[in-house]
Amino acid sequence: MTTSTRTSAHPTLSQRWLAELLGTAVLLAVVIGSGIMAEHLAGGNVAIALLANTAATVGGLYVLIEVLGPISGAHFNPVVSAVMAWRAELSWRDALAYVAAQLVGALLGAWLAHAMFDLPLLQLSAKLRSGPAQWLAEVVATAGLLLVILRAPAGRASSLVAAYIGAAYWFTASTSFANPAAAWGRMFSDSFAGIAPASVPGFVLAQCVGAVLAVGLNRLLGHHKAG
Template identity: 55%
Template sequence: MLRRLLAEFLGTGLLVAVVVGSGIAAQRLWPDDVGLQLLQNSTATVLGLAVLILLFGPVSGAHFNPVVSLAGWWLGRRTGDGLTPAELAAYVAAQCLGGIGGALLANTMFEVGAGTAATERGGTGLLVGEVVATAGLVLLVFALARTGRGALSAPAVGAYIGAAYWFTSSTSFANPAVTVGRMFSDTFAGVAPSSVPGFVAAQLVGGAVGVLLVLVLYPDAGRAADAVVVPHPEPTHARA
């Protein structure tokens, strides 16, 4: 379990470092072109996320996202698959701490001063965008797991997040741990603390919508909860 939590901490932290660090680099390289900044930021995120899933997936499943972990627990709870409540709490804590650490690491690498972000992100459109982005992510990872295509998760999840950067109004945070982490960097990818509760609430709603879609399309998806996002060793608690 300690190895799994370390993998979730490092994976989420490095994901946030990729998002924040590439945002800082893009802003400095092309200060007058926001569209190009977003293109560079999204490209780095697509590649970085795919690599991190390949790197840490065999250890922890590469959730890197409290909503994915929560959905896995909910879908697998009746069949005894997926995380236990204690494991879920530990995963979420590791992911959130990793997200904060990743933002601080990016700040340090680019010599950005300490402090929380000032960029306000809110409004109905952005929150709807987060619902859509998160629901699609949950549906994707469980569809892949249920159909035995977990090996495709790295490119598929990376591609989805990269696309969602552009087709959602919120640029697809879709992850409470990443949202919390981005609060600690007052840069291109930052989000003000006052905007975080709304984003997290929208992500949880999106997660619930995603779970509902999974249950409709793949009623027995809970049996694949142990294989989300990618197959990994049997959890520490024994299965019957």
């Protein structure tokens, strides 16, 4: 077996780490950048801005999973990596490397979005997102996302995940962060998609609860996958 063939079939940890960093960075640039653009163009209509933000996120997420999924699994999300490690589909060492890549990528994605719109790179959001309803929304959003990932038929995860996130933007009070790395990255953007630092711990805790709930529900539902 040649080196190139082996690399293609079995990406190295460094290649997978880069895929997670790049994917998370682009995902955050899409979420934050489309939010900035939507807010500029919507003329104060928050519903239109959220619709534009949703459409860009759905499209970007689908493409990123399709392109980078064969390399790293396209987690872009610490709770996804943790669940995969718990299921022994990823070593804990690799999961920690993934999480580090996701957090670095999320910050770089926020900075990239700011640079593209000629905004100050270094920002902190002032947008408070807190309270029991928001936390419950994040539990629901994250549990649903993990269930989709765990139970998606082979080859359909990218479309199902993108569709679920698009729906959850609208049926959850939090607009479905469902991702500690996204909360971390969006903390550094005082824009439409931002979240105040004081609100991040509550979101992350709720997301972890949602991930645990998804694992339990998946076990109760059994091993069957439709399709």
